[in-house]
Amino acid sequence: MNDAYVVDKNLGKKLELEEGDLPRKNADGDPVVELTQEQKYLFDTKGWLLVPGLLDDAEIAAMREYALRVQNDPESLPEHERSYVAGPLQKLTDHPVVVGFLNEFLAFPHLSSPECYGFRMEGSGLRSPAAEEGRQGVFGPHNGSGLFRFAVDSHHYQCIPGKAFSGLTRVVWELAPVKMRQGGTLLATGSHKAAYAAPDSIQDPNSAVWETYECPAGSVLFFTEALAHSTCPWTNTDNARVGIFNLYNSVGSRWSSWQPPAELVEQMPPMRQTLFRDSYCADNVPGFRYGGQNMRDRVRVD
Numbered sequence: 001m002n003d004a005y006v007v008d009k010n011l012g013k014k015l016e017l018e019e020g021d022l023p024r025k026n027a028d029g030d031p032v033v034e035l036t037q038e039q040k041y042l043f044d045t046k047g048w049l050l051v052p053g054l055l056d057d058a059e060i061a062a063m064r065e066y067a068l069r070v071q072n073d074p075e076s077l078p079e080h081e082r083s084y085v086a087g088p089l090q091k092l093t094d095h096p097v098v099v100g101f102l103n104e105f106l107a108f109p110h111l112s113s114p115e116c117y118g119f120r121m122e123g124s125g126l127r128s129p130a131a132e133e134g135r136q137g138v139f140g141p142h143n144g145s146g147l148f149r150f151a152v153d154s155h156h157y158q159c160i161p162g163k164a165f166s167g168l169t170r171v172v173w174e175l176a177p178v179k180m181r182q183g184g185t186l187l188a189t190g191s192h193k194a195a196y197a198a199p200d201s202i203q204d205p206n207s208a209v210w211e212t213y214e215c216p217a218g219s220v221l222f223f224t225e226a227l228a229h230s231t232c233p234w235t236n237t238d239n240a241r242v243g244i245f246n247l248y249n250s251v252g253s254r255w256s257s258w259q260p261p262a263e264l265v266e267q268m269p270p271m272r273q274t275l276f277r278d279s280y281c282a283d284n285v286p287g288f289r290y291g292g293q294n295m296r297d298r299v300r301v302d
Contacts, residue, residue: 004162009110021109022118026094027272033100040104044164046211047157047192047227054097055173055218062088064175064217064242067126080263084124084244092173092244093121094272101222102248105166111251121275123247123258129183129233130240136233137183139205144191144198146226154255157192157226168225168249173218175242180214182236184243185221187211188228198228205232254278 008015024032035043043049055063066087074082085093092098094117102119112118129137146157146167154168178184188194188202189211201207212232213221223229225247234241249255265276 004160006160006163015109017109020114022103022107022112023099023114023116023271025114026096026099027269028091028094030096032103033096035100035104040164043101043105043166043222043224044159046187046189048187048189048221048223048229049101050213050215050219050221051097052215052219054095054220055175057218059088059091060175060218063092063173063244067175067242067244068128071126071128080261083260083264084126085121085246085260086264089124089244090268090272093124093246093275095220097220098171098246101171102169105164105224106169106248106250108251115271116274117271118251119248119275120251120277121246122249122254123245123256124260125245127231127243127245128240129231131235131237135240136235137231139186139230139233141186141188141198141202141228141230143225144188144228145194146192146224148195149226151253154249154253155225157224159193166224166226167253168247168255170221170223170225171246171248172221172223173244173246174215174221175244176217176239177236178213178215178219178241179236179238181212181232183234183241184212184214184232185223186230186232187223191228192224192226194228202228205230251277 006015026032039049066089067084069076070082070084081087099117107118109118127137129135143155146155149156151167156167158165158167172185174184186205188198188209191198199209202209247256260276265273
């Protein structure tokens with residue numbers, strides 16, 4: 001039940017969610033994992049949420065090996081598979097926990113269905129710093145104050161009592177262990193709603209402004225790009241970071257110029273193809289055309 005009064009597209013009426021408006025299974029047929037009330041509250045108030053230990057050891061090993069192969073030995077793969085949304089990494093794009101999160105904070109129900117996601121993917125990459133000099137990564141705080149930004153720049157965050165919308169959302173899969181304050185991502189908790197400009201102390205990675213996390217391999221971090229955040233230089237000598245950074249946006253917005261190889265997308269299940277609906281066409285997905293000319297035919301006109 002949708003208790004919040006979210007204005008619909010027709011004459012200011014309330015948006016009412018109906019059965020079948022949002023997918024309950026992902027492209028692999030796995031049930032979507034919905035957020036708990038605590039997880040919703042934590043993400044809305046903090047601007048980030050960590051869900052630890054979602055992948056098993058076999059999945060982690062296969063995904064880590066593939067990601068490093070794309071980075072270090074791409075010629076060993078067919079050209080269209082030299083991507084961080086290919087091979088075993090493909091399952092991360094619409095993992096049941098990811099879909100559950102994005103259904104809540106990003107999906108637009110009128111452009112969604114049981115076979116079509118109500119959000120789109122517009123970026124994927126690998127971050128693999130290590131403790132050696134020159135590979136640790138650079139501290140560089142950016143973004144924040146997303147509650148007051150124009151929606152057109154995507155780095156915005158909207159909320160009313162009972163509902164929130166994260167315009168540009170980062171999903172980070174940590175495929176190696178992250179130790180506290182020895183790597184990962186620094187997050188200025190609550191800064192997505194900050195009414196004041198950041199203090200000078202935000203330029204100090206040891207400032208109380210910054211929070212971070214530790215987690216086992218196979219964990220996922222969600223944060224709104226409206227939040228101030230930064231790389232935390234990697235100093236963990238036990239292992240390098242293997243982080244898959246996926247980026248999602250609303251259906252009608254585009255921030256980056258990234259797009260996966262067309263041949264790769266065409267080999268994906270039809271439902272997963274809808275993640276890339278403004279980039280490639282798929283004849284077996286209704287209303288899914290190149291360039292976003294007709295992204296979905298299911299827009300209601302009641």
